[in-house]
Amino acid sequence: xxxxxxxxxxxxxxxxxxxxxxxxxxxxxxxxxxxxxxxxxxxxxxxxxxxxxxxxxxxxxxxxxxxxxxxxxxxxxxxxxxxxxxxxxxxxxxxxxxxxxxxxxxxxxxxxxxxxxxxxxxxxxxxxxxxxxxxxxxxxxxxxxxxxxxxxxxxxxxxxxxxxxxxxxxxxxxxxxxxxxxxxxxxxxxxxxxxxxxxxxxxxxxxxxxxxxxxxxxxxxxxxxxxxxxxxxxxxxxxxxxxxxxxxxxxxxxxxxx
Amino acid sequence: xxxxxxxxxxxxxxxxxxxxxxxxxxxxxxxxxxxxxxxxxxxxxxxxxxxxxxxxxxxxxxxxxxxxxxxxxxxxxxxxxxxxxxxxxxxxxxxxxxxxxxxxxxxxxxxxxxxxxxxxxxxxxxxxxxxxxxxxxxxxxxxxxxxxxxxxxxxxxxxxxxxxxxxxxxxxxxxxxxxxxxxxxxxxxxxxxxxxxxxxxxxxxxxxxxxxxxxxxxxxxxxxxxxxxxxxxxxxxxxxxxxxxxxxxxxxxxxxxxxxxxxxxxxxxxxxxxxx
Amino acid sequence: xxxxxxxxxxxxxxxxxxxxxxxxxxxxxxxxxxxxxxxxxxxxxxxxxxxxxxxxxxxxxxxxxxxxxxxxxxxxxxxxxxxxxxxxxxxxxxxxxxxxxxxxxxxxxxxxxxxxxxxxxxxxxxxxxxxxxxxxxxxxxxxxxxxxxxxxxxxxxxxxxxxxxxxxxxxxxxxxxxxxxxxxxxxxxxxxxxxxxxxxxxxxxxxxxxxxxxxxxxxxxx
Numbered sequence: 001x002x003x004x005x006x007x008x009x010x011x012x013x014x015x016x017x018x019x020x021x022x023x024x025x026x027x028x029x030x031x032x033x034x035x036x037x038x039x040x041x042x043x044x045x046x047x048x049x050x051x052x053x054x055x056x057x058x059x060x061x062x063x064x065x066x067x068x069x070x071x072x073x074x075x076x077x078x079x080x081x082x083x084x085x086x087x088x089x090x091x092x093x094x095x096x097x098x099x100x101x102x103x104x105x106x107x108x109x110x111x112x113x114x115x116x117x118x119x120x121x122x123x124x125x126x127x128x129x130x131x132x133x134x135x136x137x138x139x140x141x142x143x144x145x146x147x148x149x150x151x152x153x154x155x156x157x158x159x160x161x162x163x164x165x166x167x168x169x170x171x172x173x174x175x176x177x178x179x180x181x182x183x184x185x186x187x188x189x190x191x192x193x194x195x196x197x198x199x200x201x202x203x204x205x206x207x208x209x210x211x212x213x214x215x216x217x218x219x220x221x222x223x224x225x226x227x228x229x230x231x232x233x234x235x236x237x238x239x240x241x242x243x244x245x246x247x248x249x250x251x252x253x254x255x256x257x258x
Numbered sequence: 259x260x261x262x263x264x265x266x267x268x269x270x271x272x273x274x275x276x277x278x279x280x281x282x283x284x285x286x287x288x289x290x291x292x293x294x295x296x297x298x299x300x301x302x303x304x305x306x307x308x309x310x311x312x313x314x315x316x317x318x319x320x321x322x323x324x325x326x327x328x329x330x331x332x333x334x335x336x337x338x339x340x341x342x343x344x345x346x347x348x349x350x351x352x353x354x355x356x357x358x359x360x361x362x363x364x365x366x367x368x369x370x371x372x373x374x375x376x377x378x379x380x381x382x383x384x385x386x387x388x389x390x391x392x393x394x395x396x397x398x399x400x401x402x403x404x405x406x407x408x409x410x411x412x413x414x415x416x417x418x419x420x421x422x423x424x425x426x427x428x429x430x431x432x433x434x435x436x437x438x439x440x441x442x443x444x445x446x447x448x449x450x451x452x453x454x455x456x457x458x459x460x461x462x463x464x465x466x467x468x469x470x471x472x473x474x475x476x477x478x479x480x481x482x483x484x485x486x487x488x489x490x491x492x493x494x495x496x497x498x499x500x501x502x503x504x505x506x507x508x509x510x511x512x513x514x515x516x517x518x519x520x521x522x523x524x525x526x527x528x529x530x531x532x533x534x
Numbered sequence: 535x536x537x538x539x540x541x542x543x544x545x546x547x548x549x550x551x552x553x554x555x556x557x558x559x560x561x562x563x564x565x566x567x568x569x570x571x572x573x574x575x576x577x578x579x580x581x582x583x584x585x586x587x588x589x590x591x592x593x594x595x596x597x598x599x600x601x602x603x604x605x606x607x608x609x610x611x612x613x614x615x616x617x618x619x620x621x622x623x624x625x626x627x628x629x630x631x632x633x634x635x636x637x638x639x640x641x642x643x644x645x646x647x648x649x650x651x652x653x654x655x656x657x658x659x660x661x662x663x664x665x666x667x668x669x670x671x672x673x674x675x676x677x678x679x680x681x682x683x684x685x686x687x688x689x690x691x692x693x694x695x696x697x698x699x700x701x702x703x704x705x706x707x708x709x710x711x712x713x714x715x716x717x718x719x720x721x722x723x724x725x726x727x728x729x730x731x732x733x734x735x736x737x738x739x740x741x742x743x744x745x746x747x748x749x750x751x752x753x754x755x756x
Contacts, residue, residue: 040400040430054711075715078428079401082705083712086661087633087650096727101646103722131664135346136300149717161428164300164456166496190430193459193501228431232459232501236518240525250504257509312675338677350665351672353696363693367677397704411676 002070003153003184004028004051009065011050016061020046022208023065028184030152033175035199036188037219037229043208044188048075048155051186071152074098078158080138083145084130091133091141092117092126098149109148116148119177121170135162143171147178154178156187160194172198192219193231196248204229220246265290265450266311266419270320273306280306282474285320288467290418293441293451295461295482298471299496304423304454305346307471311421311452313337324419339368342412344422349404352396357388357407360396364415375414382413385440402428409437413444420444421452426460438464458500462486462516470495483516539732540630540638542740543580546573547626549743554618556750560607563614570621573629580629589624593617637729646724650713662702669697 004027011021021043028034036044049055052075056063077083088094095116099109117123120140125133130141139162146154156175160168172194179185179200189195195202196216204212204224212218219225220234222244230238233253234246247253264287273281281303288294296304309315310322313334322329324340342364345351354360361382365375383389386406396404409425420441426434434457441451441464452469455461461468461482468482472495478485485491486503499507503516511524554566573579575586596616600609639649673693674680680690 040402040428040433049711052715054714058711058714073715075711077708077712079708082708083716085650085713085716087636089631089633093633093727098716100725100727101717101722103725106725106727109725109727134300145716158428164298164496165458165498166299168456169498190428192431232518233505236502236505236521236525239518239522240529241522242525242529250501250508253505254508309671312671314671314675333679334671334674335677335679338675341675343675345668345672345675347665347668348672350701351669351676351697353693353700363678364676367679397700415676 001030002027002068003030003032004073004186005066005068006047006051007066007068009050009063009067011046011055011063012061013046014060018208020061020208021050024205024208024210026203026210026213028153028186030182030184031179032201033179033185033187033199034201034203035195035216036186036203036205037190037192037195038205038211039227039229040190042205044205045157046208047205048157048186048188051153052155069153072149073153073155074146074149074151075155076143076146076157076159078161080135080142080162083142084138088130090126091122091128091130094130094141095145095148098145102149112148112150113144116144119147119174120144136164136167139163140167140170143174147174152183154183154185156185156189158189159187160189160191168194192229193233193249195219196231217245217248220248220252222246263290264288264323265292265325266421266452267323268307268310268320269323271310271317271322272319273310273315273317275306280474281310281471283320284471284474284476286469286476286479288419288450288452290448290450291445292467293445293453293465294467294469295465296452296454296469296471297456297458297461297495297497298477302471302496303474304471308343308345308421308423308452308454311419312341312343335367338364338415338417340418342415342417342420344405344409344412344425346423346427348408348423349401351408352404355395356393357396357399357410358383358392360407361410361414364411368415378414378416379410382410385413385443386410387436400428402433406433406437409440413440417449419450419452421454423454424456425453426455426457434460435463458486458497459502462500462503463518470497483514486516487514537731539730539736540635541732542736543626543630544635545740545743547622549747550622551615551619552747553750554615556747556754558754559611560614563611563618566618567614567621570618570625574621574625579625581625582628585624585628588628589617589621592624593620596620634730637726638732640724641726641729643723647718649724650718662698665701666694666698669701670694673697 006024006026009021009024010019012019036047038044049059050067052073055061085094085097088097092113096109096113099112117126120143122140122144125137143159159171163171175185175187175198199216202216202218203210219231224230225234225238225246231248233250234248237246247256267287268284271281271284298304310317313329313332316330324337329337352360354363358379361379362375365378383392388406388410391399396407412420425437445451453465465482468478468480468485469476470478477495486499487507489499492499502518502521506514506516506521515521515524550566550570554563574581574589593616597613600613636649640646678690678693
């Protein structure tokens with residue numbers, strides 16, 4: 001069962017000649033985590049907008065190709081303070097904002113909000129006013145709000161950007177847990193070293209095109225390392241002049257060393 | 259190190275927001291040219307510390323010295339002569355028609371002569387390889403790049419102390435490397451650098467000293483390299499060794515290097531390759 | 535007062551200026567202006583020193599212009615009415631949490647989107663205020679001095695106002711996207727999470743205020 005299918009998608013923002021996405025084909029199955037990597041402006045955020053049915057519907061622009069999305073999609077953007085509804089007294093209400101908009105009965109909302117708060121480790125923040133939270137705490141609230149809507153497809157744009165290392169680890173663990181529960185997850189991230197433990201597949205976007213796709217080992221290939229997109233360990237192995245295959249993680253490196 | 263020679267000094271500083279304590283008894287000193295990373299969990303007090311350096315907040319107890327200036331006696335706009343700062347939301351502070359004009363704002367506000375302003379702007383843009391964007395409108399840039407433009411603005415002040423709050427958030431490797439290089443250049447010229455960051459890889463590449471805040475107290479103040487390889491000490495502070503430090507420790511590389519170039523060198527050398 | 539139903543607060547904020555314009559000047563204007571400023575000042579009514587100050591500072595420029603353009607009596611009459619209006623608006627923005635307004639509107643059957651647009655105008659104020667403060671801090675740390683002569687201050691204003699407007703505008707796009715993704719356009723009827731209580735006494739009060747305005751109008755026209 002597929003959570004998302006993109007078939008030869010080319011997308012141009014309004015009034016721009018250069019396409020932001022060129023002939024992108026991607027399939028994400030339920031229970032799979034796909035990481036999008038690439039230089040800034042390579043098209044990862046745009047791809048997520050297309051997958052979320054926000055481009056071209058809300059953003060404008062022209063799209064050719066096929067997009068299939070059987071269920072509901074949830075999108076998390078990198079800046080938490082623009083995603084907060086601005087209308088909730090408490091964190092609990094903020095997380096319940098989405099489900100309430102969907103018109104769910106109160107018992108069902110509670111059944112989704114409480115676990116979402118627990119999963120993001122913010123149950124203790126439930127009575128707080130969102131305006132008093134730090135950027136990291138707020139990002140967790142936003143993610144909880146999307147998770148509480150029970151989407152089949154979860155799209156995350158740099159979800160750990162505002163978080164401290166502990167918060168980031170929590171989010172990556174959550175991504176895996178959500179995939180284990182059958183959700184299709186697509187994550188755009190610049191934290192390449194977190195990718196091997198989180199993603200089942202990696203898609204490298206360069207100038208709107210898919211430059212490479214495959215298992216996380218893609219981040220230890222010559223081409224990706226040469227482009228500055230390899231993991232730190234792979235990069236340093238290559239810089240040391242040691243022969244390929246380059247190790248992806250510290251554990252791989254220790255094995256290769258012996 | 260003589261007390262008056264410190265570029266930045268915190269002496270027993272405590273601060274609280276109303277009844278909520280934020281910092282307690284923080285003391286440390288940065289010499290000119292030193293680069294320190296300020297680490298710690300969210301909520302540990304890092305942003306508060308940054309505001310104390312810039313004079314936006316005044317310590318409840320203790321004192322903050324920028325060179326021989328006590329921050330309690332100076333307004334933030336005065337301290338701007340010695341402190342260049344970039345805050346977390348710096349991407350929202352840009353307003354000029356072009357990036358170059360915005361970078362020029364600081365030096366002009368300080369009263370520098372037009373020729374001097376031009377020189378400073380050119381140097382700052384050059385240091386961060388922003389030349390291509392000099393004539394662009396700030397809002398044509400992504401938020402991450404706007405933050406780099408704000409950093410250029412701080413560099414253009416040519417301050418004795420640079421204090422940065424999450425300078426590399428949202429940046430890819432090549433931009434992070436540029437920031438590292440720019441800070442290294444300024445430090446070599448005598449600026450003291452204090453970088454608040456969650457990016458331990460960036461901290462390892464850029465800074466020599468590590469200051470770790472834990473619930474408002476300074477838990478660690480020591481050379482960064484040794485600290486980053488020490489997982490058992492980092493864990494209770496909410497930190498994890500970055501990959502290269504972990505690699506260095508796992509392979510028991512001599513000297514436990516943490517910077518990419520040094521680790522590559524050590525690997526090559528350990529494998530019997532000719533040292534570069 | 536914060537616990538009163540949002541519609542009651544809105545009714546008050548609407549009735550006072552209406553009465554100010556209907557009732558004969560200057561007595562009518564004086565009474566309503568005093569009532570509005572009273573609401574703005576009393577913490578029990580959701581106001582306070584900052585709210586009252588904001589009301590006075592916002593109304594002050596109008597007085598200046600009126601005194602320039604009109605004779606004392608006309609200026610007083612119009613000024614008191616404007617003050618009532620300004621103070622009522624400032625008070626209701628401070629005393630009415632947008633979340634409660636949305637809940638109240640939704641409980642009455644408004645679509646979530648319409649309710650949000652209505653409430654967002656109120657919600658924007660504290661967000662912009664917080665951002666303005668951050669921008670002032672950042673520019674001060676770049677050497678911008680809030681003191682100085684007129685030219686200096688005007689230049690300073692540009693460095694403060696422009697980033698505020700630019701970043702707020704820029705953010706509108708992103709906010710719209712974020713809200714879309716939170717189901718605001720789903721078309722389903724939003725579940726009211728905590729609809730504010732609407733006791734009959736308050737409903738009666740609202741109808742009473744409307745009736746009072748109607749009666750005053752009739753009396754004035756007769």
